[in-house]
Amino acid sequence: MPQIQALNLNLKDALPLNKEYQVHVYRGDLEHVSAPGNKWHKLKHHLQAAKVQGATHIGTFGGPFSNHLDAVAATLADQNEQAVLVVRGELQPDLTPTLQDAVKQGAELWPSTRQDYRLAMKGEVVKQITHRYPNIYWVPEGGGGALGAKGCSDWAKQIATNAVGYDAWTLAAGTGTTAAGFLASQSCQNLHVFSALKGAQQQASEIVEMAKMLNPACQNQPMVFHSDCHQGGYAKHSPELISFLHKFAQLNPDVTLDPVYTCKSLYAIYQAMLAGRWPHQKTLLIHTGGMQGWRGYADESNPFSNMSTDDKMSF
Incomplete structure (x- = not known):
């Protein structure tokens, strides 16, 4: 399965006719069997530090x-x-x-x-x-901190070797660690970050400050922060989002979205496209994994419940 796949967002005939939108997804969810998506990249340098410590x-x-x-x-x-x-x-x-x-x-x-x-x-x-x-080594919640961001910066540079010609990259945020690493890497022309947290307006400055700690030269790197796509709060779903995911799953049977992060950022992009407010024609959506999170929801609310994540192939 390719690392980057085109998404079918033709859910209804409502996209503005004057825009030729293309959205591709980078399948980070298939990268690592034990820690898919951004999880392995955030852990990598922490685990190395733990070995140095002899933890x-x-x-x-x-x-x-x-x-x-x-x-x-x-x-x-x-x-x-x-x-x-x-x-x-x-x-x-x-x-x-x-x-x-x-x-x-x-x-x-x-x-x-x-x-x-x-x-x-x-x-x-x-x-x-x-x-x-x-002799315990402590990893911050979510694999955060400077070492977690450093691993994500490495990841962004790795993605950039194959992701050519995109107007923008998009990324969901929880702790903001992954976004800080991507911003510090300077690997994309425009980075859009969609927070999964409610009331997280201040997170934008936190992401920028962490990125500058890794790479002071990135302070002028463009980042657009979206704080209004949480759908009512962390891990919450609106009926509109659930409806979108059911239609998406039917049109994209090979792509499973997680319930907390990537699904909300994609829905926000889709809504902006419908309104003619999305400024980019060719967008790369970074899939950060997290499908096991569906186990916290009833089966009937999971549009991807007929797709087994155990059968996914790694690169």
């Missing part, structure tokens, strides 16, 4: 359906280091499928109250874990 355990943070926790547990399953996962919220008797997989892969779970979770490295749970495992 016996690698700790990190996430929710009960976290793509990041899933990726960390799967990546470390056959490694010398053990994953120690701080899970937001008290653990329930029946673990989520994501956490069940993590346990099967040898990860250790530590529940954290939401209040303590917000304290991150200053939380009581982290103090207890660090006391128990003094």
Whole structure:
């Protein structure tokens, strides 16, 4: 399967006739079996730093359906280091499928109250874990921080070797780490970033500041930040979005979108195209993975439920 594929967005005869829109998707979701999408790239330099430290355990943070926790547990399953996962919220008797997989892969779970979770490295749970495992290496939530952004900068440069002739690249954002790495790489002419978080207007300046830490020369690199495509909040779906995804799945049976990030950025682009407000004719959508997140939704709400992610091929 090719790394870059054309998308069929002819969902209805409403696209402006004066625009010849083309949208292609970079299939980051197929790149890495254990940590697809941006997950491996954010982890790469952290795992190298952990080896330099000689860490016996690698700790990190996430929710009960976290793509990041899933990726960390799967990546470390056959490694010398053990994953120690701080899970937001008290653990329930029946673990989520994501956490069940993590346990099967040898990860250790530590529940954290939401209040303590917000304290991150200053939380009581982290103090207890660090006391128990003094040589633990901590990865920020979502694989963030400068090392996570550095890995994403490497990724953007890798993509650019095959992505030629695009007017713009588009990318969904959670922590903003991937966007900062892409901005720092200076690999694309115009970068559009779509936040999955509600009320994240300040995230744009945070992305720029992190990018400048990696590459001061990128401060004049154009980035357009979209803070109004969250569809009501993180991991929430509007009826209009669900309808769009069902139609998209029928027209693009080989492409599965995740429920939190890439699906919302694509929908926002499509809406802008319908209104004639999208300024680019040839767009590259970066797929950042995360399909396992559908396990947090009822099957009937998943337009891609008849497509098995286990059967996906890696490059």
